[in-house]
Amino acid sequence: MKQVQEQQMHSKEVIESHGLTAEEYDKILTILGREPNLTELGIFSVMWSEHCSYKSTRLHLAKLHTKEDWVICGPGENAGIIDAGDDDAIIFKMESHNHPSYIEPYQGAATGVGGILRDVFTMGARPIAVLDSLRFGEINHPKTKHLISGVTAGIGGYGNCVGVPNLAGDTLFDKSYNGNILVNAMCVGHAKKDKIFYSAASNLDSKVMYVGAKTGRDGIHGATMASQEFGEGSEEKRPTVQVGDPFKEKLLIEACLELMQEDAIIAIQDMGAAGLTSSSLEMSGKGGVGIEIDLDKVPQRETGMTAYEIMLSESQERMLMVIKPEKEDLAKKIFSKWDLDCVTIGSITDTEHLVLKQHGEIQADIPVAPLSEEAPKYDRPWSEPIIPEKFNYEETSDVSLTDALEKIITCPDVASKKDIYEQYDCGVMNDTVKAHEIGSGIVRINDTEKALAVTSDCTPRYVYANPFIGAQHAVAETYRNLVVLGAKPLAITNCLNFGNPERPEIMGQIVKSVEGIASASKELSYPVVSGNVSLYNETNGEAIQPCPNIGGVGLIDNLENPVKNHFDQENLDILLIGETKNELGASLFQREYLRTESGDCPELNLAEERNKAEFILKLINSGLTNNVNDISDGGLITTLTKMSFPAEIGFEINKPNETNLSDTSFYFSETSGRYVLATSNSAEVTRLAKEQNIEVQQLGTTKANKISFANQEISLKNLKNKFESIINF
Numbered sequence: 001m002k003q004v005q006e007q008q009m010h011s012k013e014v015i016e017s018h019g020l021t022a023e024e025y026d027k028i029l030t031i032l033g034r035e036p037n038l039t040e041l042g043i044f045s046v047m048w049s050e051h052c053s054y055k056s057t058r059l060h061l062a063k064l065h066t067k068e069d070w071v072i073c074g075p076g077e078n079a080g081i082i083d084a085g086d087d088d089a090i091i092f093k094m095e096s097h098n099h100p101s102y103i104e105p106y107q108g109a110a111t112g113v114g115g116i117l118r119d120v121f122t123m124g125a126r127p128i129a130v131l132d133s134l135r136f137g138e139i140n141h142p143k144t145k146h147l148i149s150g151v152t153a154g155i156g157g158y159g160n161c162v163g164v165p166n167l168a169g170d171t172l173f174d175k176s177y178n179g180n181i182l183v184n185a186m187c188v189g190h191a192k193k194d195k196i197f198y199s200a201a202s203n204l205d206s207k208v209m210y211v212g213a214k215t216g217r218d219g220i221h222g223a224t225m226a227s228q229e230f231g232e233g234s235e236e237k238r239p240t241v242q243v244g245d246p247f248k249e250k251l252l253i254e255a256c257l258e259l260m261q262e263d264a265i266i267a268i269q270d271m272g273a274a275g276l277t278s279s280s281l282e283m284s285g286k287g288g289v290g291i292e293i294d295l296d297k298v299p300q301r302e303t304g305m306t307a308y309e310i311m312l313s314e315s316q317e318r319m320l321m322v323i324k325p326e327k328e329d330l331a332k333k334i335f336s337k338w339d340l341d342c343v344t345i346g347s348i349t350d351t352e353h354l355v356l357k358q359h360g361e362i363q364a365d366i367p368v369a370p371l372s373e374e375a376p377k378y379d380r381p382w383s384e385p386i387i388p389e390k391f392n393y394e395e396t397s398d399v400s401l402t403d404a405l406e407k408i409i410t411c412p413d414v415a416s417k418k419d420i421y422e423q424y425d426c427g428v429m430n431d432t433v434k435a436h437e438i439g440s441g442i443v444r445i446n447d448t449e450k451a452l453a454v455t456s457d458c459t460p461r462y463v464y465a466n467p468f469i470g471a472q473h474a475v476a477e478t479y480r481n482l483v484v485l486g487a488k489p490l491a492i493t494n495c496l497n498f499g500n501p502e503r504p505e506i507m508g509q510i511v512k513s514v515e516g517i518a519s520a521s522k523e524l525s526y527p528v529v530s531g532n533v534s535l536y537n538e539t540n541g542e543a544i545q546p547c548p549n550i551g552g553v554g555l556i557d558n559l560e561n562p563v564k565n566h567f568d569q570e571n572l573d574i575l576l577i578g579e580t581k582n583e584l585g586a587s588l589f590q591r592e593y594l595r596t597e598s599g600d601c602p603e604l605n606l607a608e609e610r611n612k613a614e615f616i617l618k619l620i621n622s623g624l625t626n627n628v629n630d631i632s633d634g635g636l637i638t639t640l641t642k643m644s645f646p647a648e649i650g651f652e653i654n655k656p657n658e659t660n661l662s663d664t665s666f667y668f669s670e671t672s673g674r675y676v677l678a679t680s681n682s683a684e685v686t687r688l689a690k691e692q693n694i695e696v697q698q699l700g701t702t703k704a705n706k707i708s709f710a711n712q713e714i715s716l717k718n719l720k721n722k723f724e725s726i727i728n729f
Contacts, residue, residue, distance in 0.1 A: 009035055018045035024376055031370045039307045039356065039364045046274035046312060047281060047371050050535050055376040056501035057533050060514045064531075065522035070490060071529055077198060078119040078270065079189075080529025082491045084555055088445055089193045090452060091125040094133075094186035094495040094551040096534035101183040104241040105150025109183050110158035111244040114316050116187040117162065118270035121253050122319065124197040124260050125189025128431065129443045130159050132169040132185050133456045133495070133549045134420075137178030139412045139727075144173075147181055148420070149729045155185070156423035161246035162253070165432050166424035167441025168454055171727075173412040174461075179539030184495040184532075186551040188454055190445055195260060199269040200286035201322045201348050206266055208280070208291060208346035209328070211335050212252050212318040214301035218243045219275070219314025248317040248340070255338040256319065262334075264327035271318040277311045279320040280346075281354060284368045290351035291368070295358040299341040307356055307363035322348060382507035385467050391585030391599020395662035401637075402714045404593040404668065408634040409641055409719060411592045415726035437646065438565045438629060440481045442556065453487035453554040459633065460545035462601035465586040467509045471516030471548050472604050476672060478552030479524055480630035483613045484675065486563040486620045487554030492521060494531040494550050499543025501535050509546045510535075517548060523606035526552070563620055565629045566642075567649040567702045572627065573682035574651055576636065576697045577689065578612055578674035582665040588634045589668035602672050609673045615694055616675055624685055627678040635668040637709055639676055644707060645723060650716045652708040653700030663710050678702055 015025050018041055028036055028044050036044065046052060054061065066074035072089055073081040079093035097112025117127050132155055137144050159166050164187070201208075219242035259265060267287065269279040276298070284291040295310050305313075323331050328344060335342030349355075354371075356364040408414055417436070426435035433442035433451055440455035457477045463470030475492065482489045494517060499506040521528055537544045584590050585599025619625045631639045644650040655666045679685050682698055689696035707716045 010041060018042065019049055020045055024048060027374060031367065031374060037364065039311060040366055042308050042312050043277050043364060043366060046277055048375050052274055052278060053375045054533050056378050056380055056535060057510060058377050059379055060511055063514055063518045064528045065518050066527050066529065068525055068527045071527055074527070074529050075531060078122045080491065080493060081123065081196060082529060082553070084445065084450065087192050087194070088448065089191045089196060090188065090553060091120050091123050091191055092186065092188040092493055092551070092553055093119050093530040094184055094456065094493040094549060095119065095532040096495050096497060097183045097185065098181065098497065098534050098537055100241040101151055102147065102181050105147050106154040107241050107243055109151040109154030111242045111316055112183055112185045113155055113158040114244045114246065114249050115272050116185045117164065117249060118272065120187045120189040121256055122197065122268050122270045123191065124195045125191035126257060127164045127187050127189045128429065129167045129188040129441065129454050130164050130185065131167060131454060131456050131551060134169065134171040135177045135182035135547060136171070136173050137181065138175045139173050141178050145729055151183055152420050152423050158244055158246045160425040162250045163428050165426050165428050165435065165443065166421065167426060167432060167435045167443060168439055169456055170439045171417050171420060172460065174545055176542070176545045179542065180537045180544055182497050182537065182544070182547055184549050186456055186493065188452060188553060197260060197265055197268050199267050199283050201267045201283040201289050201291065202287045203266050204289065204348055204350055205325065206322050206348045207325055207328055207344045208293065208348065209321045209323050209331060209342060210298055210318065210345045211321060211342045212340055213245060213248050213315060214299040214341060215310055215313050215318070216301045216315045217305065217309055217313060220309060220312045242314045242316050244316045251338045251340055252317050252319065255335050255340055259331055259334050262327065262330060264324055264331055265321055266324060267322040269320050271320060273314065275312060275314045276320065281368060281371055283320065283322060284354065285372050288352070290349035290353045290355070291346060292349050292355040293346035295356055295363065297343055297345040299343055307358045311356065380501055380507045381504045382511050383504040385508050385512055387466050388598055388600050391590065393582060393584045393665060395664055399664050401663060401667060401710050402712050404589060405637055405641060405714065406719060407592045408588045408638050410722045410726050411588065412726060413588065414634055414638065416724040417727055418724060419727045419729055433559060433562055438481070440485055442485055442562065444559065449558050451556040451559045453482045453485040453556060455481040456549055456551040457481060458547050458549045460547045461586045461597070463513060463546045463548060465599065465601045467512035467546060468516040469604055470601055471513035472520040472606070473601065473672060474548055474550040475517055475520035475524065475526065476604060476606065476609050477632060478550045479526055479609065479613060482552050482554035483616050484563065484565055484628050484630050485554070485556070486617070487556045488617065489524070489526050489552060489554040491527050491529045492550050492552050494528060494548060496531065496533045497537055497544065497547040497549065498535050499538040506543055513546060513548045520606055524610055561626065564627050566646040567627055567644055567651065567678055568647045570649060570702055570704050572678035572680055572702045574653055574699045574701060575677050575679060575682055575685055576674065576699055577616065577677065577694060579671070579695045580636065580661060580666055580669050580674065581671045582661060583669045583671045584665060587668065587670045589664070602670050604672050611692065612673055612675065612694055615689065615692055619677070619685060624681055625677040625679045628675060631674040631676060632670065635670050636676065637667040641707060641719065644716055645720045648716060649702050649704055650706040651700055652703045652706060654710060656697045656699070667709065
């Protein structure tokens, strides 16, 4: 067979159109010892894109805390794995689909869900929950309604059809996302520890099998597009957005899980970003072997596809497997039953090269190891973020506490997201215990007494003000979100969304945020087991507010008495756990009421965070409270008000006499590490708190249909109606 080769060097324009620099192209020449043909150039292009290679962040991601005794598999595989006791393993990951969702909202978001599902069931897990973390532009921006409608319909349309419950997530709005929204999807799955599958290929002469949907021309260069900032004409890139088929995905899940019970699979990898290119190279690279593929055998739904198009297509619902030779017929039988293609397209070799054949000719011949080992890894210049001075708020006589509460509770960030999450099936599979009430959820581990608590969170305005502490806040907030569900926090995944890393100020945000995540996860014994990086999130040079999203998973040993995160009884004592400080910088009170945005974010004491979290879990497990929540956006009074809405049981409270804070600071400060709870045994809670040197204050009592604070009253029903009517798409 002859090698297909162009006879002249690729032009500068062709190289740049593939997202490669001149230096990177020179490295390709050195690796190959010759000019690459177009197919080979395309393969290097996608594998060395920011999206696939993490060339701007690999140096810094190595700082993350990834090891604890319960971690089975940390970063580097399709998803992370933790031990949930007995024979149970939990597999989870979060990923971005930002650029595609802006260009084509429905399919961009839908295929984001499809991709993260495949990352999880590829490893042998049945997906049991999905989450989404969304960031949109200003609510009145002319594109926002179109984008949010398309994205939420895509998430619901795909997840509902596949039959995996959507349990949690968060949605925030800011002008910085007007031209570049964020759509981050997370999936959590359950597997048995003896049925976990990895992607490293082995066993020479084993067969490489293509399974799932056919390959088309959709999604070509999707990974490259996701590694570039937006500018004029970005919306013309619709051909780079994949098209999903959730019914096909459901069949693929069932077929893969059935085959996984048959001791047939040596390695398995989904065809995600960069499609057949990344899956074949990752499998062979991790196994230290070669791989040979006959592209004529790849199932195709379009005629005349070139080797370049087949290898770079990101058509959905496809997997690549290395199968034991004696199990080929069994695999074909199982996939035929599920009406899916299952074709042997190649084999594992000892050449340590990727060799592609089509029409009797070699279309590409690339050494595998250098594609990953010599991929660019940049130590990009970065500047220390400029941290603003602390915002020292001085009380003024014209502040209306009730007006401030109404402005905050009805701002898009805080207002009810029912119009969004009611599009999602939260109860399918019949294991859902709690969904979306506080942006977190609980799902049973099937056939056990255990359950998982899941959550995702990040406050971009904190990260913008102070990337290091702001990223710590994101970790700590998910930690508290799990604790108030009665769960022991176990591990996190992340999705790091930033602007252009070639700008030193943006790279500074990235570096300090990663360091913040690393320090918080280590201090809390809350390791990072998987993640994703999404850079170049900016339009015409305007970057998004940095958003290192954190997804958290915790374990509930017994579900006999699930925690309520709202008030459901009258005449219970309301207690505040933790000290409140004058911390209104980067707060919602400042943004929504004062109409300014300045100052550093709240301080954070991680040792105290852990101590108070353990105290709250002790109270829950001993039955001293069944109504508890953590205090975050909008401060104490906002949290209390949101706890009042579900059962229309409100409160009557006042600032304790011993506090020296102004009313505004006491009610709206966003001091971290605080909780509010209702109890019928406040004396015992107070005694235990003082034993552990934890500050506790009695605020008042729960009251039906009433919100009263600082001797002022506001209609609970009217405020609830406004809270539920802001987000309406």
